[in-house]
Amino acid sequence: MRSFDKASIVAAINENEAVLAIERAFRDHSNGQVHSFPSGHLRFDRPPGDFHVKGAHITGRPYFTIKMASSFFDNPKRGLPSSNGLMLVFNAESGEPVATLLDEGLLTDLRTAIAGSIAARLIAPPSARRIGIVGAGTQGAMQARWVSRLLGSAEIGIWARDAARAEALAVSLRGEGKDAQAVSDLNTLCAQSDVIVTTTPSRTPLLGMEQLRPGLRVVAIGADATGKRELSLDLVEAADVRLVDSRAQCLAYGDCAGVSDPTRLIEIGEALSRGPTLALPSESVAIADLTGIGVQDAAIAELAWQHLTTTL
Numbered sequence: 584m585r586s587f588d589k590a591s592i593v594a595a596i597n598e599n600e601a602v603l604a605i606e607r608a609f610r611d612h613s614n615g616q617v618h619s620f621p622s623g624h625l626r627f628d629r630p631p632g633d634f635h636v637k638g639a640h641i642t643g644r645p646y647f648t649i650k651m652a653s654s655f656f657d658n659p660k661r662g663l664p665s666s667n668g669l670m671l672v673f674n675a676e677s678g679e680p681v682a683t684l685l686d687e688g689l690l691t692d693l694r695t696a697i698a699g700s701i702a703a704r705l706i707a708p709p710s711a712r713r714i715g716i717v718g719a720g721t722q723g724a725m726q727a728r729w730v731s732r733l734l735g736s737a738e739i740g741i742w743a744r745d746a747a748r749a750e751a752l753a754v755s756l757r758g759e760g761k762d763a764q765a766v767s768d769l770n771t772l773c774a775q776s777d778v779i780v781t782t783t784p785s786r787t788p789l790l791g792m793e794q795l796r797p798g799l800r801v802v803a804i805g806a807d808a809t810g811k812r813e814l815s816l817d818l819v820e821a822a823d824v825r826l827v828d829s830r831a832q833c834l835a836y837g838d839c840a841g842v843s844d845p846t847r848l849i850e851i852g853e854a855l856s857r858g859p860t861l862a863l864p865s866e867s868v869a870i871a872d873l874t875g876i877g878v879q880d881a882a883i884a885e886l887a888w889q890h891l892t893t894t895l
Contacts, residue, residue: 595890608882613852619877639877650880652691694879696725700733702871715776718783719743739763781813791815797866824869
């Protein structure tokens with residue numbers, strides 16, 4: 584079994600291919616081509632953090648993946664990255680472990696950012712110019728970069744409970760040539776944004792009926808475990824369109840948990856089978872709820888492994 588460090592994995596990943604791989608993973612999931620086990624989760628309160636274990640195999644593919652990833656939210660205060668982890672790649676014919684990807688959480692962060700940008704592209708108005716990012720951690724930064732990339736949007740607003748972190752992220756993005764500004768008021772951010780992306784580990788809703796307006800579009804990333812919620816249930820119920828990465832998983836613990844009519848949930852894989860965008864009426868309210876599914880890890884790990892083997 585071979586082992587690869589983060590630097591090797593970064594060099595091996597082709598980002599355009601990664602987008603296609605995650606799109607295909609969504610479609611495979613919705614087409615019933617994925618075998619996976621329920622996500623394992625450990626919650627830590629002091630210091631606050633999460634640890635996830637996910638695994639999946641896509642029918643007909645030569646490999647399957649087990650992912651272990653952590654997020655400890657106070658790590659940046661200690662000079663440490665908030666994300667860490669690794670992925671194990673196995674031969675799907677023999678069960679033999681073939682690779683340890685010591686990605687330090689990179690592949691999880693990347694596939695989550697790509698998934699969020701795909702969801703944003705599906706629901707965004709065609710003239711979207713301003714993205715609102717709620718949260719200034721690792722995923723807030725990655726969503727800002729990836730959603731602006733896929734939408735071609737020109738402006739990025741950032742709100743976070745810690746105003747200094749929001750400003751620091753805005754400065755970093757401006758250093759990359761992006762038009763980014765910290766916004767001190769969450770209501771203002773939501774009112775000014777064509778697409779809002781929430782990226783926090785919040786356990787109480789940040790967005791509710793006070794943010795509801797015609798044309799509201801929200802991609803919610805943070806509710807990836809029991810007890811988390813970024814959007815109030817009444818706001819979710821008020822949406823005309825509700826996208827989910829996994830119907831079963833989002834009903835169990837996503838922002839769509841508790842909805843009165845689960846049949847109205849549309850999986851992202853189902854939506855992608857119709858095209859890259861939903862072309863919604865301008866007044867429609869649309870919410871995308873992403874909890875993170877194992878097939879995303881299987882897809883990104885296989886892509887990395889295949890490129891790494893070409894350099895051996």
